[in-house]
Amino acid sequence: MIVLSNDFINGTYRLSKMQFMIIFRLAERIRQEDTDFRTESFTLSEFVGLKKGQAIGNLYEDCREACKFMKGLRLRIGKRTYQVLEFVECPKYKGYIRLRFAKALQPFFLGLKQNFTPVDFEDVQKMGSGVRIRIYLFLRQHLTLKNRHFDFKKIKAMLGYLPKAYPRFKDFDRRVLQPAYSDIKKFGLLDVEQEIRFLGRQIDKLVVKIKGAVKKVKKAVVPPTSAKPPMPACNTIPGLPPWMNARTLEKLRQEYPEDYLMYAVQVVEQKDNVENPMGYFRSLLPREDFQKEFKAHVSELAKKQHAIDLQKAAAKEAEWESHVYQLFSERNNACRQQFFEQHHNRQTVEVYLRHLQKGRNLPHNRRYYQEWMKCQLMFDALPEQSKIAYKGWLVKTYGERGDYDQKFFATEMKNSAYYQLFMER
Template identity: 25%
Template sequence: MYDETKPLVFNQLNLVSKSNSLVEARYKLGTMEQKVIAAIASNISPDDKDFQTYTFSIKEFKELIGSKSKNIYHEIDKVMTKLMQPFNFINAEGKPTKIAWLSKATYNVGEGTVTVRFDPDLKPFFLFLNEKFTRYKLGNIIHLRRSYSIRIYELLKSYEGLAERTFTLEELRSKLGVENKYPHWINFRQRVLDPAKEELEEKTDIMFTYEPIKKGRSIEKVKFIIKPNPKNKTLMTNIVEQLEKVLENEDVLEIQEKGKELGLALPKKLVQEWLKYGKENVMELMESIQYRGDIENKIGYISSVLRKKAESEEKMADVDQVQKKIREVIHYFTPRQGARKVDLLPEWLVKSTAVDIFAKDMTPEEAEQLWEEKRDEIMEEINNRRRKVTT
């Protein structure tokens, strides 16, 4: 239903999927408009049978794209107005069509949010994509500063597996929406191609070089050589780290809000310390003391309980590790299936092997001490198993 809305999730690891016919189409959008379109597309599920209506926070979008604008609300208003206006869309077959990107764009006054929905005419370009489509992580384009860089990224990404792609200069100008700009090759190269080349190598998962192809004295075509970006691993690591920071901030805010219910003003640094013990543990503990009147210092109580619980879990983990080592020793001396007769083992023989096994994860002194503590338990279990074979 059109009245139902979903929150637009800004996750740089979300996948943007577009049909190649849309990637190849001729249209002109600014940098901000392209990022809004990509962010919405990245929330579409492969199972969606229709477009959803989404609401997003302008502040969160600003943080996602790293904007330093002091008037982001005005800019978003201009973006939404432009995306609602029909434009001359020239598809891959060269057929002119008037189409709008959005069928709905509501600025929620006082809430700092915008509600949006793709125009239904765009369904063939975003839904039910089984073949001939381009897919990439939102994080690859969300920090690009130039609209040309985004368009070139998508055009090359669709040919990534083929390693190279050639456009006529006229065709390339048209796809980038600069038919009447930078008429001289040197200006086009310096203002469009070189900056895009630098940005893609710095911020995306692909990189390219290009070769101008002449006809006579004029540049007729441009050949792009597309390569995977060796920096990609670092880039994606940075994206994941940024995402983790966003999620951590959300957790901090949620715990601070819960603190207000308990009458507590919780500093961010304190909450970050608590989060080391697990958000679920913190929230559960806060819930359990919300209506208790016998705790004077709730902050101190929460910190103490979280710390003690962590120490207890750490001790349990150590115990589990010790038991694992003991089972390894016992298993080492357990007779194989089918053995007919085995002898009971002397303590000195078992000790030598047990101490070697224990010493893999502790000092020789600690291994010796563990053997002394668990010797009787180990020997009894080993020889009981061996007795079962002989009887």
């Protein structure tokens, strides 16, 4: 069960079905005693509600893109705009996403004691589009009033349509309202009837009569001999546009690549002023300019992915390079300690000490001297005056926190030959 503030329901915004699912999935995790939003983790299969045997298609990628888009999205509620998500983590090929509501939305989801509407997640998930979900929420909000009054211009604005969109009520009713009523009745959510009231020749108000929930009728059992073949898997994909017929899409897959078809679907869905989406969709497919646009889109995605892969490779390379430097330094120091153990006399120690002090501006020399001083055997052999003087120089130059320790790995490989030349002399 999801609990939404009525102020949130009555906001002025337009969301896709996938974007609504993101909000509802997070709202579903909220507890009554919560005082702050938590970062919630979901598997992608759980998040999109994918069932066993259901085709994936581009559903996962659409979900990831919708989450990224929602992070920068702001909704107008009342006279203010509010950020929706303040944290989004959806790594590619990891199979999970992590999300958190922005704190500004707390008044609309947390501690609601009045002016709220409870909604069942399964009910809204059945709706065919984000606009249909909004209309259902409007009606569900005023279920006890039995009649919901809409102003034509205001309802268009609340649904996120520009004033120029659907200037005629006939088109708005056919393309927006009636499909929503159809879904609401089809899934047994509410029994609604619409009445149009005129003021002169102009439409004054829309009155939607709400009669409560429809009794769900059990489907008749079809004998096995007359059972119809199963519909294509794409018919069960949540988010498939209501204007797209599953059988038609299956036939088109034999002529065009699936990613090309899905790109065309997205282009059509992003346009608000298309009166015949299916006709426009079919007209796009054979056009050479649209095919070039799709190739450019794929190329751009490939470039972005290549850049991401390069960044990951560079990060991994730097990690291994640092590891190699550290191993080489440890091995080089071990060889040096072994040399002094075999030639342990004050003369050898003092010669090497003078060499290090003479070239102490070299990072690898400071590194060697520091490690040498840590060894108790070599520490005892060092002249006390030189030892104190060099320690003082290290502290004065790099501070007491030992920041100089981090400065040696980067030049270890480059300067290691210097020590080898000294040892060969």
